[in-house]
Amino acid sequence: MPPSAARYALTPALGIRKRRDIKMFSRAKTYFRKPHIVISLILLVILLFIVIVPFGKMVKDSFVWQFADARLSRNSHPGELTLFHWKRVFAGPLTQNILIRPLYNSISTSLGVSVFAMVIGAFLAWLVARTDLPFKKIVASVAVLPYVIPSYIHALAWLNLFKNDRIGGVAGVFQYLTGISPPDWLSYGYLPIVATLSLHYFPFTFLLVSAALSSIDSRLEESGEILGASRTYILRRITFPLILPALLSSFILTFSRVLGTFGTPYFLGTPVRYYTLSTQIYSNIINRIPSVGYILAFVLIAISSTVIFVNQRMIGKGKSFVTIGGKGFRIKDMPLGSLRYPFLIAIIALFCAAVVLPFTLILWQTFTLYPDDYSIRHLTLLFWTGHANTAFAEGEAGILRNPAIIGAAWNSIKLALTASLLAGLLGIFIGYAVVKGRNTRLAFSVEQLSFLPYLVPGIAFGALYLALFSHRIGPLPALYGTFFLIVLVCVAKNLPFTGRAGITSMLQIGNELEEAAETLGARWSMRFRKIILPLSLQGAISGFILVFITVMRELSLIILLVTPETRTLTTMTFRYQEQGYTQFSSAISVLIIFIVVCGEAVSKKLEKRSPANR
Amino acid sequence: MAAPIIEVRNLTKVFGTVVAVDNVSFSMEEKDFLVLLGPSGCGKTTVLRMIAGLEIPTAGEIYLKGRLVYSDEKGIFVPAREREVGLVFQSYALWPHMTVSENIAFGLKVKGMKAAAIEEKTAAITAYMQLDGLRNRYPQEMSGGQQQRVALARMLVSQPDIFLMDEPLSNLDAKLRLEMRAEIKNLHIQTGATTVYVTHDQVEGQTMASQVAVINNGILEQLSSPKTIYKRPANLFVADFIGSPAINLIEGATGAIDTEEGTTVSLERDFWKAATLYKNIQSGRDIIAAIRPENIAVVPEEGFNTIPATVKTVLPSGSETVLRVNQGDLTLSVLMTREVELFPGQHINLYLPPEHLLLFDKATGQLLNLPEKTN
Ligand SMILES: Nc1ncnc2c1ncn2[C@@H]1O[C@H](COP(=O)(O)OP(=O)(O)OP(=O)(O)O)[C@@H](O)[C@H]1O
Numbered sequence: 001m002p003p004s005a006a007r008y009a010l011t012p013a014l015g016i017r018k019r020r021d022i023k024m025f026s027r028a029k030t031y032f033r034k035p036h037i038v039i040s041l042i043l044l045v046i047l048l049f050i051v052i053v054p055f056g057k058m059v060k061d062s063f064v065w066q067f068a069d070a071r072l073s074r075n076s077h078p079g080e081l082t083l084f085h086w087k088r089v090f091a092g093p094l095t096q097n098i099l100i101r102p103l104y105n106s107i108s109t110s111l112g113v114s115v116f117a118m119v120i121g122a123f124l125a126w127l128v129a130r131t132d133l134p135f136k137k138i139v140a141s142v143a144v145l146p147y148v149i150p151s152y153i154h155a156l157a158w159l160n161l162f163k164n165d166r167i168g169g170v171a172g173v174f175q176y177l178t179g180i181s182p183p184d185w186l187s188y189g190y191l192p193i194v195a196t197l198s199l200h201y202f203p204f205t206f207l208l209v210s211a212a213l214s215s216i217d218s219r220l221e222e223s224g225e226i227l228g229a230s231r232t233y234i235l236r237r238i239t240f241p242l243i244l245p246a247l248l249s250s251f252i253l254t255f256s257r258v259l260g261t262f263g264t265p266y267f268l269g270t271p272v273r274y275y276t277l278s279t280q281i282y283s284n285i286i287n288r289i290p291s292v293g294y295i296l297a298f299v300l301i302a303i304s305s306t307v308i309f310v311n312q313r314m315i316g317k318g319k320s321f322v323t324i325g326g327k328g329f330r331i332k333d334m335p336l337g338s339l340r341y342p343f344l345i346a347i348i349a350l351f352c353a354a355v356v357l358p359f360t361l362i363l364w365q366t367f368t369l370y371p372d373d374y375s376i377r378h379l380t381l382l383f384w385t386g387h388a389n390t391a392f393a394e395g396e397a398g399i400l401r402n403p404a405i406i407g408a409a410w411n412s413i414k415l416a417l418t419a420s421l422l423a424g425l426l427g428i429f430i431g432y433a434v435v436k437g438r439n440t441r442l443a444f445s446v447e448q449l450s451f452l453p454y455l456v457p458g459i460a461f462g463a464l465y466l467a468l469f470s471h472r473i474g475p476l477p478a479l480y481g482t483f484f485l486i487v488l489v490c491v492a493k494n495l496p497f498t499g500r501a502g503i504t505s506m507l508q509i510g511n512e513l514e515e516a517a518e519t520l521g522a523r524w525s526m527r528f529r530k531i532i533l534p535l536s537l538q539g540a541i542s543g544f545i546l547v548f549i550t551v552m553r554e555l556s557l558i559i560l561l562v563t564p565e566t567r568t569l570t571t572m573t574f575r576y577q578e579q580g581y582t583q584f585s586s587a588i589s590v591l592i593i594f595i596v597v598c599g600e601a602v603s604k605k606l607e608k609r610s611p612a613n614r
Numbered sequence: 615m616a617a618p619i620i621e622v623r624n625l626t627k628v629f630g631t632v633v634a635v636d637n638v639s640f641s642m643e644e645k646d647f648l649v650l651l652g653p654s655g656c657g658k659t660t661v662l663r664m665i666a667g668l669e670i671p672t673a674g675e676i677y678l679k680g681r682l683v684y685s686d687e688k689g690i691f692v693p694a695r696e697r698e699v700g701l702v703f704q705s706y707a708l709w710p711h712m713t714v715s716e717n718i719a720f721g722l723k724v725k726g727m728k729a730a731a732i733e734e735k736t737a738a739i740t741a742y743m744q745l746d747g748l749r750n751r752y753p754q755e756m757s758g759g760q761q762q763r764v765a766l767a768r769m770l771v772s773q774p775d776i777f778l779m780d781e782p783l784s785n786l787d788a789k790l791r792l793e794m795r796a797e798i799k800n801l802h803i804q805t806g807a808t809t810v811y812v813t814h815d816q817v818e819g820q821t822m823a824s825q826v827a828v829i830n831n832g833i834l835e836q837l838s839s840p841k842t843i844y845k846r847p848a849n850l851f852v853a854d855f856i857g858s859p860a861i862n863l864i865e866g867a868t869g870a871i872d873t874e875e876g877t878t879v880s881l882e883r884d885f886w887k888a889a890t891l892y893k894n895i896q897s898g899r900d901i902i903a904a905i906r907p908e909n910i911a912v913v914p915e916e917g918f919n920t921i922p923a924t925v926k927t928v929l930p931s932g933s934e935t936v937l938r939v940n941q942g943d944l945t946l947s948v949l950m951t952r953e954v955e956l957f958p959g960q961h962i963n964l965y966l967p968p969e970h971l972l973l974f975d976k977a978t979g980q981l982l983n984l985p986e987k988t989n
Pocket residue numbers: 629630632633634652653654655656657658659660661814
């Protein structure tokens with residue numbers, strides 16, 4: 001045996017192991033010197049905490065007796081495991097009422113809205129993108145307005161117009177003008193829900209289909225024309241198949257959004273006991289049967305994630321063929337001939353129904369002295385600027401003088417600002433971590449986790465947070481009732497958008513700009529401040545405004561979480577409406593619309609100014 | 615002797631299942647200009663990025679100016695910002711939100727230099743790189759050549775002792791590329807910085823380098839002076855990769871032949887044989903002979919080491935003419951520097967000078983050792 005081998009054989013195995021440990025340790029140390037690894041790990045912890053943990057807690061709570069359950073069952077032992085709630089939802093005498101009917105209502109309203117919104121939006125998109133419709137530019141920019149304002153505002157306007165005096169409360173404008181009391185099916189339930197939400201959601205399809213149409217090479221259509229195909233034939237056999245993927249996804253995304261909508265079905269459904277899953281979740285939680293609410297939230301999450309998953313599978317396949325022609329080709333307008341003006345008139349009518357009429361109704365309502373008296377004689381500024389007067393609204397002052405409302409307005413603005421800033425910043429970090437760590441499992445997990453909130457409908461997401469944060473968790477105090485919790489939920493819910501935006505802009509920025517700074521000796525903090533942040537801000541601003549607007553009009557997500565100290569404009573609207581002070585709720589809605597439309601205008605302006613590819 | 619400026623030992627980088635850099639070792643002295651040459655995807659950029667500290671190697675060691683900056687064994691990794699090397703990217707990587715001055719001043723600000731000193735140095739370097747009129751422009755408002763200058767200026771202003779350049783000229787047009795080539799060479803001479811320069815343009819590599827490293831599939835095939843790489847390629851890959859038109863490869867076996875110099879090894883083909891300068895190689899061994907196109911001569915008559923051939927095509931280009939000729943089932947290229955009156959189909963004689971015939975082992979592709987005294 002050569003001497004060195006002999007020495008080796010004498011070394012105890014421990015020595016070898018130790019050396020290997022040192023090597024592993026140093027590998028790990030090197031690994032953690034990459035800033036994006038550290039950031040990914042921090043993000044992972046944050047995401048686990050704001051996405052996964054609430055989910056786990058909700059699952060757990062659904063299997064545990066709650067204190068309030070004593071009212072429902074004599075066998076309840078608070079804190080112990082039970083299948084009681086699951087049985088109650090899925091296999092109890094109340095299943096029909098708790099699950100089946102709301103589920104049916106949710107699906108049927110969502111389907112109805114998706115169909116109408118898709119048809120209206122796609123047709124409008126085609127008119128704007130492919131025909132010689134007059135005033136196309138104006139049409140295109142006004143078309144997004146119904147989507148910008150909160151969805152329940154259409155519901156409030158509908159109530160103003162069509163509510164009848166039989167279901168408790170006062171009559172609407174229709175009855176005031178005609179003297180005819182509208183039937184219940186016109187005032188409440190399926191029809192009004194579908195009608196108002198369709199008017200709210202069609203711009204979504206409009207945007208998606210417009211984008212698809214503008215990316216199709218119109219020469220594909222023209223060559224059909226050259227071959228002598230008729231217009232309808234081209235539309236049916238060439239254009240339609242090409243935009244089919246966009247149509248499908250707008251259908252599915254609308255479907256899942258409507259599923260999670262709370263405000264509209266609450267205002268238009270509950271008065272006639274027409275429940276959807278989202279309102280059923282709300283009322284179960286409000287009535288202190290949270291576990292049942294949680295289980296219904298699971299149902300909602302399951303449906304919504306299934307449809308979104310299906311959509312992504314289909315888009316994955318269809319994508320390649322939408323972009324065949326690429327961009328930048330001249331699009332030839334199809335002459336509408338004698339139908340030009342009839343179409344324009346139809347569009348104007350649509351805008352009246354979706355924007356002008358609701359807004360006028362709401363605005364008018366704010367000036368009416370008595371909720372059911374719409375005459376000019378009795379108009380008043382009381383609800384805007386009036387001093388507190390015990391004769392009206394239980395002595396509440398007009399909204400511009402009312403400290404509670406001004407407080408709520410501040411809360412709203414503070415909430416929207418902090419949430420959009422935080423979500424935007426987190427989005428940039430997510431983009432950084434995902435792009436820098438491309439192809440690693442760590443980056444992949446960050447990306448997937450940040451996308452998860454997208455699958456959870458708003459009301460269910462609120463329920464998740466309620467489940468987790470209503471008690472203290474270890475050293476953390478119960479966050480329920482704090483402003484921070486509301487910020488947290490808004491940030492988490494918007495992460496899928498800001499994360500996506502962050503990834504896109506980081507991909508555009510590329511690695512080398514940061515690496516160049518690194519070789520010049522810049523620390524990570526400096527690279528981030530001087531290079532990454534300024535470069536990604538250019539892309540982040542419009543995303544930031546989008547989140548601001550979204551949070552500003554958010555109701556479904558936060559309705560379960562606000563307390564009197566943390567209430568926002570939207571939840572104030574909701575409370576006033578619930579209590580029948582329609583003038584107040586309308587006035588606050590006008591305020592929200594004002595803020596949101598301003599935000600939209602600012603973002604349009606910025607979009608135009610920022611160079612497309614810098 | 616002082617420690618080498620750059621020393622790389624057994625450097626290896628694995629991406630997933632791809633071995634991008636495979637056990638590469640080399641060292642560079644002060645003022646060396648090393649060109650990494652190789653086909654696309656062979657790992658040149660990865661080597662450079664590992665030296666810069668932007669990529670963490672899988673194994674091996676790197677020393678810069680005698681300091682160990684990476685060791686797999688010892689668990690050392692010094693990040694890029696502490697290595698003080700200058701790096702120029704193929705894309706230039708200029709910051710689009712900063713003006714030329716701001717781009718250049720960044721490295722000085724990082725060092726915490728005073729504003730006045732920064733201003734002075736920036737002004738000096740912009741003047742030196744002829745960027746005076748452009749100081750307040752943004753990168754996207756400049757031509758490729760100007761951007762290239764800014765990228766160089768940004769690196770130079772920090773006065774690193776080591777320059778790393780990754781295909782800095784590949785985005786420029788041919789004329790500008792020639793100009794910038796001279797400029798970079800000049801910079802190297804003036805600063806004396808040890809430079810690693812990546813390119814896949816072999817002419818660029820040959821003209822600029824003091825040393826050339828040919829890399830293939832992550833493996834360092836050969837590292838020598840440009841002249842040696844050209845005249846004595848270590849293996850068939852290098853022989854074939856370097857030179858345009860490509861070297862002629864002729865399969866055959868060894869034999870023995872009597873010449874004026876005594877008995878030497880010959881290249882044996884079915885219908886002809888040619889003498890080489892090799893000695894002491896067993897007869898009957900399978901080999902591949904190689905000869906550069908410019909080393910083959912067209913001669914009027916048959917004689918020593920000539921073979922008959924038929925002209926296939928004549929491709930004149932400026933001062934040079936490339937002939938493609940057929941010899942049995944072989945096709946050879948011949949590069950002629952003078953005017954020729956040849957036409958396709960013509961029968962000619964080619965002279966293969968023994969001193970230019972290289973022999974490679976057919977099985978391993980390695981160059982067989984020539985006797986010492988030749989060249
Ligand atoms: N970050 C990475 N992840 C995975 N594989 C990579 C990565 N970077 C490089 N590679 C792979 O490593 C190999 C070497 O890449 P490298 O960029 O070093 O080649 P190159 O010689 O610079 O090529 P080119 O001349 O095209 O620039 C390639 O096969 C490449 O696909």
